[in-house]
Amino acid sequence: MGKTLQKNPLYLCMFLLPTAAAFLIGFVIPFGIGIYLSFCKFKTMNNIKLIGIDNYVQVFSGDQVFGQSFWFTALFAIVSTIAINVIAFMVAVLLTRNFAGTNVFRTVFFMPNLMGGILLGTIWKILFNGILTNFKQTLTSNGTYGFVGLLILMIWQQVGYMMIIYVAGLQGVSDDIKEAARIDGANDKQILFKITIPLVMPSISMCTFLTITNGFKLFDQNLSLTGGEPMHNTEMLALNIYNTFYGRVGYMGVGQAKAVVFFLLVGAIAILQLKLTQSKEAD
């Protein structure tokens, strides 16, 4: 089949070209321009001046908010990853016990995933403010509220998603092994930690990776819940980059340099994950 496809350029045009052209416009060219612009100073696309690494110097030395955003984001990514995965795993373990209603509960837990971050952020903003108003406070009174609020929101959204992956993993663990261990005298706790968890390790690493990347890349929920308020205290990296581009005049080059740094950070996490899973599979 390959040879027939390759022989006639008509097939190249039909099969490959549409996607390739769109990919060029939608990804490759913007990516290339993005790298280039991170070394430039510009206000519009008509007066671009190459200035070397000045933008990057400014990202790391002249921008306190970016550093603050980084630590807020990193802390959030780590805390949310742990919280979401522990809860999702526990829920999945319980929901694979087949008591009455497990299917309904799975359906309910997954539901928040049907909505986008903007809607979720809006809903929780109203809820949190409704509670905090009793104490004469709002969600943006201080950064801690924003952090905890975002954490609750992300737990609510992602527990159902991760639970589905864990349930699938847990269903792949055969009952025979657990039964054999039980006959050998293992208790529930031993079976969970010595048999079930090692066997669902692929699911655990996949979910950990998904939640940590989601944490680092979070934008919509951040924008609609607190918008980075108060005083950029709850502004995460993606929102900080956005605000640098569109909130400050003359800082577009710096914004693009931040975006490149951000890409390298997210990419490094992805590659690390890939390496970790590959080495596990080799064992």
Place this chain on the structure above:
Amino acid sequence: MENTNKIKTADEIKIKRKTSDIVFTVVFSIISVFWMYPLVMVLINSFKNKNYIFQNPFALPDEKTTVYGDNYVQAVTTKMDFMSALMNSVIITVFSVALILLCTSMCAYYVSRVKTWYTAIFYYLCLFSMIVPFQMIMFPLSKVTDVLQLNTPFRIPLVYLGFGAGTAMFMFSNFLKSLPPDIEEAAMIDGCGPVRTFFLIVLPIMKPTIISVGILETMWIWNDYLLPYLVLKIRYYKTVPIVIQYFQSGYGRVEWGAIMASMVITIVPIVILYLFLQKYIIKGVLSGAVKG
């Protein structure tokens, strides 16, 4: 002696299981009610006067606070223009997903059957694009799409095809790799050209993957905020997430009532759709989870 104490009879274990199962059902029922509460809250508040929503979102509407269906009327009629946003969201999602499914399945087929340097480069670029966050390309992309006039609901699907190609190509190629070429070769011997072989033989076999990719891309595009916000001519075209964000950040009093009603109009059809397509959605999530 000790052994008889430790080893329970099968009946005893069963009874213990039964009681704990009832406890679990009750506990999870309570959690489920809390889990659903934020969505119910939206529904309740959609019937309240906008001044009472932010003040006390937990209260049920009463004689004094209710506006009956006025929020819904306002959402679809006033300057918020929610209906046209909903229309745009539907157009963008349907056309983008259709375009992505058709083009990337064909492309993945070509790439996995023709082994040359340019298909290899293209495939690895697609994989690479999956780890690039949108912020990296958002500014240049918005400029490129402006120049090419890809800023209307009917043209933005091309942008989604480009930026969404990575995941779809990855999932289709993965499936095609495991598909033995024997069937295709048999079709060829019987006189089928590549086009007919693809559409009559390969495409039907790929149906499960097509559904999975379709679900994943639909969930992404329907809920996407930043890409359409930056690419579309925002004065004329808004999508549902854009409208909901836009009308909170406006000056003056925020029309919370209309926002609540719009959210209900958005959420209800999705939830109904989800209850029918749940099996496929969960399969889609599972097959997409490998992408990262």
